[in-house]
Structures are given as C-alpha cells and as structure tokens.
Amino acid sequence: xxxxxxxxxxxxxxxxxxxxxxxxxxxxxxxxxxxxxxxxxxxxxxxxxxxxxxxxxxxxxxxxxxxxxxxxxxxxxxxxxxxxxxxxxxxxxxxxxxxxxxxxxxxxxxxxxxxxxxxxxxxxxxxxxxxxxxxxxxxxxxxxxxxxxxxxxxxxxxxxxxxxxxxxxxxxxxxxxxxxxxxxxxxxxxxxxxxxxxxxxxxxxxxxxxxxxxxxxxxxxxxxxxxxxxxxxxxxxxxxxxxxxxxxxxxxxxxxxxx
Amino acid sequence: xxxxxxxxxxxxxxxxxxxxxxxxxxxxxxxxxxxxxxxxxxxxxxxxxxxxxxxxxxxxxxxxxxxxxxxxxxxxxxxxxxxxxxxxxxxxxxxxxxxxxxxxxxxxxxxxxxxxxxxxxxxxxxxxxxxxxxxxxxxxxxxxxxxxxxxxxxxxxxxxxxxxxxxxxxxxxxxxxxxxxxxxxxxxxxxxxxxxxxxxxxxxxxxxxxxxxxxxxxxxxxxxxxxxxxxxxxxxxxxxxxxxxxxxxxxxxxxxxxxxxxxxxxxxxxxxxxxxxxxxxxxxxxxxxxxxxxxxxxxxxxxxxxxxxxxxxxxxxxxxxxxxxxxxxxxxxxxxxxxxxxxxxxxxxxxxxxxxxxxxxxxxxxxxxxxxxxxxxxxxxxxxx
Ligand code: SF4
Ligand code: SF4
Numbered sequence: 001x002x003x004x005x006x007x008x009x010x011x012x013x014x015x016x017x018x019x020x021x022x023x024x025x026x027x028x029x030x031x032x033x034x035x036x037x038x039x040x041x042x043x044x045x046x047x048x049x050x051x052x053x054x055x056x057x058x059x060x061x062x063x064x065x066x067x068x069x070x071x072x073x074x075x076x077x078x079x080x081x082x083x084x085x086x087x088x089x090x091x092x093x094x095x096x097x098x099x100x101x102x103x104x105x106x107x108x109x110x111x112x113x114x115x116x117x118x119x120x121x122x123x124x125x126x127x128x129x130x131x132x133x134x135x136x137x138x139x140x141x142x143x144x145x146x147x148x149x150x151x152x153x154x155x156x157x158x159x160x161x162x163x164x165x166x167x168x169x170x171x172x173x174x175x176x177x178x179x180x181x182x183x184x185x186x187x188x189x190x191x192x193x194x195x196x197x198x199x200x201x202x203x204x205x206x207x208x209x210x211x212x213x214x215x216x217x218x219x220x221x222x223x224x225x226x227x228x229x230x231x232x233x234x235x236x237x238x239x240x241x242x243x244x245x246x247x248x249x250x251x252x253x254x255x256x257x258x259x
Numbered sequence: 260x261x262x263x264x265x266x267x268x269x270x271x272x273x274x275x276x277x278x279x280x281x282x283x284x285x286x287x288x289x290x291x292x293x294x295x296x297x298x299x300x301x302x303x304x305x306x307x308x309x310x311x312x313x314x315x316x317x318x319x320x321x322x323x324x325x326x327x328x329x330x331x332x333x334x335x336x337x338x339x340x341x342x343x344x345x346x347x348x349x350x351x352x353x354x355x356x357x358x359x360x361x362x363x364x365x366x367x368x369x370x371x372x373x374x375x376x377x378x379x380x381x382x383x384x385x386x387x388x389x390x391x392x393x394x395x396x397x398x399x400x401x402x403x404x405x406x407x408x409x410x411x412x413x414x415x416x417x418x419x420x421x422x423x424x425x426x427x428x429x430x431x432x433x434x435x436x437x438x439x440x441x442x443x444x445x446x447x448x449x450x451x452x453x454x455x456x457x458x459x460x461x462x463x464x465x466x467x468x469x470x471x472x473x474x475x476x477x478x479x480x481x482x483x484x485x486x487x488x489x490x491x492x493x494x495x496x497x498x499x500x501x502x503x504x505x506x507x508x509x510x511x512x513x514x515x516x517x518x519x520x521x522x523x524x525x526x527x528x529x530x531x532x533x534x535x536x537x538x539x540x541x542x543x544x545x546x547x548x549x550x551x552x553x554x555x556x557x558x559x560x561x562x563x564x565x566x567x568x569x570x571x572x573x574x575x576x577x578x579x580x581x582x583x584x585x586x587x588x589x590x591x592x593x594x595x596x597x598x599x600x601x602x603x604x605x606x607x608x609x610x611x612x613x614x615x616x617x618x619x620x621x622x623x624x625x626x627x628x629x630x631x632x633x634x635x636x637x638x639x640x641x642x643x644x
Binding site for chain 2: 084085086087088094097098099101102119128131132133134135136137152153154155156157158160161162163164165166169170171172173174190191192193194246249250251
C-alpha cells in the first residue's frame with residue numbers, strides 16, 4: 001500500500017513539473033509555476049481537487065529534536081537574528097497550552113504537558129489572512145496551499161493581525177545579513193515583506209516531500225492530499241483521534257495533530 | 260486665495276518655522292526607517308502594529324467628526340455654526356491626510372503602495388478604507404474651498420457644491436465604520452472582534468473630534484481675534500458630552516460581556532489593559548488615567564455653568580481628547596495584540612525614531628491646517644470689515 005501511496009504522491013506532485021517546465025520555457029504561457037499540480041491534459045485546474053494537509057503525531061516527536069525546523073529553515077533561507085523582536089520562523093516548537101490555548105487545560109497529564117508541539121501555518125481552507133490582504137500578495141492556490149508573492153507584498157501586516165495562529169513573520173530588517181548557510185534553491189526575501197511556511201510548494205513541484213516531513217527521523221509527520229480518501233493522511237485521520245488548532249474560529253486548518 | 264496664507268505677523272512665522280523644523284526632524288527619522296527597516300521601531304513579531312496605526316485610527320475619527328457641524332448646519336440650518344463649519348471641514352482634511360500618511364509610514368514597502376489599486380481586492384477592508392478615505396479627503400477639500408471662494412466673492416456657491424456636502428455626511432459615517440471593520444472582522448483578536456466596535460468608534464470619534472474643534476476655535480480666537488462664537492462652542496460641548504457618554508457606555512457593555520460571561524478569550528485583553536495579566540501591567544496606569552480623565556471631563560461638561568466658562572471648557576475638552584487618544588490609540592491597538600495568538604504577553608515601547616516620525620506627520624497635518632485656517636480667517640475678517 002505504501003508503494004502505491006508513494007506512486008500516487010509522485011503523480012500528484014511531479015506531473016506538475018512538466019507544466020512547470022513548460023511555463024518556464026514559455027511553452028505553456030498561461031500556466032505559471034504556481035499551478036504546478038496541473039496535469040498537462042487537463043484544460044483547467046479544478047479548485048479543491050487536491051487539498052494538501054499535514055498530520056503531526058506528537059507522540060512520536062522526540063524531546064530536544066529540532067531536525068524538522070532546522071531542515072525547513074535551511075531549505076528556505078529563513079534568517080536567524082537571534083533576538084525575539086526581529087524573529088522570523090516558519091516551523092517551531094511550543095508547549096501544549098500555547099499551541100492549543102482553547103483546548104481543555106485542566107488536569108492535563110504531565111506527559112502531554114512536557115511534550116513539545118509543532119506550530120506552522122495551517123494553510124487554512126477558510127484563511128483569514130488571504131481575506132485581509134489588500135494586494136493578493138498572500139493567496140490561496142487551487143491545491144489548498146496559502147502562498148506568498150514576496151514581490152507584491154506591501155508590508156502592511158494586515159495578514160499578521162488576521163492570522164489567529166501567529167504563523168506569519170515580517171522582515172523588520174534586511175534578512176540577508178542573518179542567513180548563515182544560504183541555499184540557492186529558494187529565493188531570499190527583502191526587508192519589508194511578510195513570509196511564512198509555504199508547505200514546501202518549491203519541493204512538491206519536484207515530486208519531493210516537504211523538508212520537515214523528510215527530515216523527521218521518527219516519521220512523526222505525514223503529508224498528503226486531504227481530499228483523497230485513500231491517502232495515508234486520510235487513513236490516519238480516520239484511524240486516530242486528532243485535533244486542529246482553534247477549530248472554533250472556523251478557519252478549517254489543514255494541519256492536524258494526534259495528541 | 261492661497262496667497263492669504265503668505266501674509267502673517269511674527270508669531271505666525273515663528274509657528275510655521277517651528278512646524279517645519281518638526282517635519283524636517285520627522286523626515287530624517289523616516290529616512291532612517293526606510294534605510295534600516297521597521298526594526299528601528301518598537302514593533303515586533305507579536306505586536307506588529309504600534310504607534311502609527313494607533314494614530315491612524317484616532318485621526319480617522321477626528322476626520323469623521325466634521326459631520327458634527329456639517330450635519331446640523333447644512334441639514335438643520337443651525338445658523339450658529341456658520342463660522343465653525345469650515346473649520347471642521349478643514350480639520351477633516353488635515354486629519355484625513357495625516358491618517359493616510361500614518362498608513363504609509365507603517366508600510367514595509369511604501370514604494371509598492373499602488374499595488375492596492377493595481378490589484379483591487381474587494382474582500383480586503385484596506386481596499387475599501389483607502390477608497391473612502393481618499394474620497395473623503397477630496398470631497399471635503401473641494402467643497403469647503405469652493406464655499407469659501409464663493410463667500411469671498413459674495414456670490415452663491417456653484418450648484419454642485421451643496422450635493423457634494425450632503426454626500427460627505429453619510430460618507431463621514433462610512434469612513435469610520437470601515438476603519439472599525441479593519442479590526443472587527445479578524446478572528447482570534449477578541450478585543451476587536453465585537454459588533455460594538457464600529458458604534459464605539461463613531462461615539463469616541465465624535466466626542467474627541469468636537470472637543471478638538473472647540474479647542475481649535477478657542478486658539479483661533481486667541482491668536483487671530485476671529486471668534487466662531489460662544490453659542491457654537493456651547494452647542495459643540497453638549498454634543499461632545501453626549502457622544503462621550505455613549506462611548507463610555509459602550510466601553511461598559513464590553514466590560515460586562517467580557518467579565519460576566521467569563522470567557523477567557525473575551526476578557527484577557529481587557530484584563531491586560533486595565534488590571535494586568537500574569538503580573539504584566541504595562542498599560543494599567545495609562546488606561547486608568549484615560550478612564551478617569553474621560554469620565555471627569557464629561558461630568559464637568561454636564562454642568563451648564565462649567566461648560567460656559569472658558570477655563571473649565573478648555574480643561575474638560577483637553578482631558579476628553581487625551582482620554583480618547585489613549586483609549587483608542589494605545590489601548591485599542593496594542594491591547595488587541597496581547598495576549599498573542601500563542602498566549603505570549605509582550606511589551607511594546609515606541610522608539611525615539613518612531614516618535615519623531617509620528618511628530619513629523621502631526622507637523623505636516625498641523626501645518627496644512629494652519630495654512631488653510633489662515634486663509635479662512637483672512638477671508639472672513641475681510642468680509643466683516
Ligand atoms: S495559519 Fe494563519 S497564515 Fe496560515 S493560512 Fe491560516 S490564517 Fe493564514
Ligand atoms: S503584509 Fe503583504 S501579504 Fe500581508 S496583507 Fe499586507 S500586502 Fe498582503
């Protein structure tokens with residue numbers, strides 16, 4: 001089954017490469033790189049056909065391990081200013097009561113309280129950030145990913161105020177001075193724009209799993225299509241009791257947690 | 260007409276020179292900010308809006324409050340506002356300009372400002388706010404300038420002027436309602452997520468704006484001898500009193516809902532502002548000062564004998580403006596960010612650069628107001644002779 005899943009994943013992501021290459025070489029001018037998952041023989045992307053999501057099995061998450069966040073921040077040239085005020089983060093760990101402040105906090109077992117919980121952009125199906133943005137610099141892709149156009153963002157930070165999860169960071173100063181080990185596979189950002197987790201749309205287009213999912217030594221992260229009832233993530237969601245962050249706000253997060 | 264702003268006595272020019280110095284200082288601070296980024300301000304990842312957006316919110320209110328004289332004068336023909344109405348309109352012009360400049364100062368990439376119009380996004384409240392604000396600015400500037408010009412020539416104003424003024428009345432309400440909607444539609448910011456935000460914005464705007472208008476008219480009387488009349492001021496004081504009362508009533512209802520329902524998300528921000536949260540109480544003294552001075556000024560204004568005496572009037576109006584400035588500026592905007600979405604309680608202190616930029620923008624607005632009012636006074640005094 002795993003193999004079939006793998007093949008399915010590659011099909012969903014890698015077919016986009018053809019289109020991506022086509023767009024890059026000017027063969028398919030109408031399709032931009034953003035619409036990567038579109039099979040070449042489909043006339044139009046169907047909104048909601050694919051909805052990428054993530055399931056985090058917090059039971060498997062090892063204490064002191066930071067490999068997922070390190071891989072993410074390295075792959076995306078996320079600067080590290082080493083101070084709280086200028087801080088930029090895409091994926092990070094937090095205690096239970098910070099990640100799930102509206103979940104029950106009474107008599108929580110010590111084990112649950114001691115564990116750390118990953119926080120990242122939820123790629124909400126009903127995303128308040130894209131609604132607030134006055135320029136469409138943050139927008140919803142047809143595959144459910146909430147993406148950023150760093151060249152369009154005016155730095156008004158309405159999306160930061162609108163996001164109820166604190167998922168967004170602003171470049172308060174030039175980030176390039178604080179990228180300690182830059183990679184060439186993802187662009188760096190400029191001073192004055194907002195950034196956040198992109199669900200590794202840059203890797204999906206190459207048929208790869210997100211950097212965090214790949215880096216986790218415990219396989220605690222499962223990435224997949226929430227709209228496909230046969231995907232790993234859907235099977236796990238059915239087999240386990242899971243949680244979303246602040247579900248009462250109606251944002252429909254695409255990131256789920258097994259506690 | 261504008262040439263009338265170029266003739267003035269010594270103190271007029273000293274005042275202009277002072278304002279220009281403040282503006283120059285603000286520009287150099289802004290230059291720093293452009294160069295090093297918004298890191299030179301006190302804002303950060305958790306409190307991502309600060310002094311600038313707070314000023315913006317307060318000033319949109321001042322702008323909208325022009326309706327408090329325009330409406331009674333043009334719709335109800337209350338003649339005692341004849342001399343005040345243009346001051347109110349020009350105050351609206353300067354306040355709108357300042358509020359737009361504060362948005363600009365807050366932007367990370369002001370060079371991309373036009374993106375808001377190039378990629379119009381009706382789902383975003385900012386798009387609507389920019390539309391109503393620029394419309395309001397033009398509307399007030401054009402109509403009041405045309406009225407003044409007609410008055411100077413002793414002819415009736417052109418036919419299009421009155422309809423424009425009538426349009427500015429509902430427009431004023433929309434300006435501040437849309438500004439409230441910037442905040443009131445955000446899930447997860449519970450201090451703002453309240454239907455009473457827009458009504459409260461209007462009430463506090465009308466109170467602070469009319470109080471400010473009284474103060475400006477008294478300053479004009481002092482410095483130029485141009486008097487808009489005690490009767491107008493007393494009427495304005497009554498308006499400020501009752502809109503101020505409405506504001507504090509709305510605040511009271513917020514308190515009731517938050518603390519009686521006892522829902523943590525609803526009460527945490529208010530608790531942080533007025534009582535402190537987890538031992539952190541940065542704004543507690545300021546918020547109580549705002550509450551007490553606001554209530555005290557309303558009590559003073561409620562007594563007819565006191566509101567007719569100039570020193571009491573000045574004191575009460577200044578206290579009311581200050582109270583609402585703290586409440587709407589400091590409290591509302593910063594309180595909305597505490598606790599953060601991850602339950603952190605973060606402090607915010609504006610930096611010197613941020614304060615200089617802020618003063619610079621106030622300088623620009625006050626300079627514009629000074630020039631416009633100089634023309635008004637010259638035209639009106641000419642007529643009176
Ligand atoms: S988590 Fe925040 S940034 Fe991510 S989609 Fe939801 S609202 Fe937007
Ligand atoms: S900061 Fe950028 S992405 Fe966020 S709302 Fe403003 S323009 Fe949109």
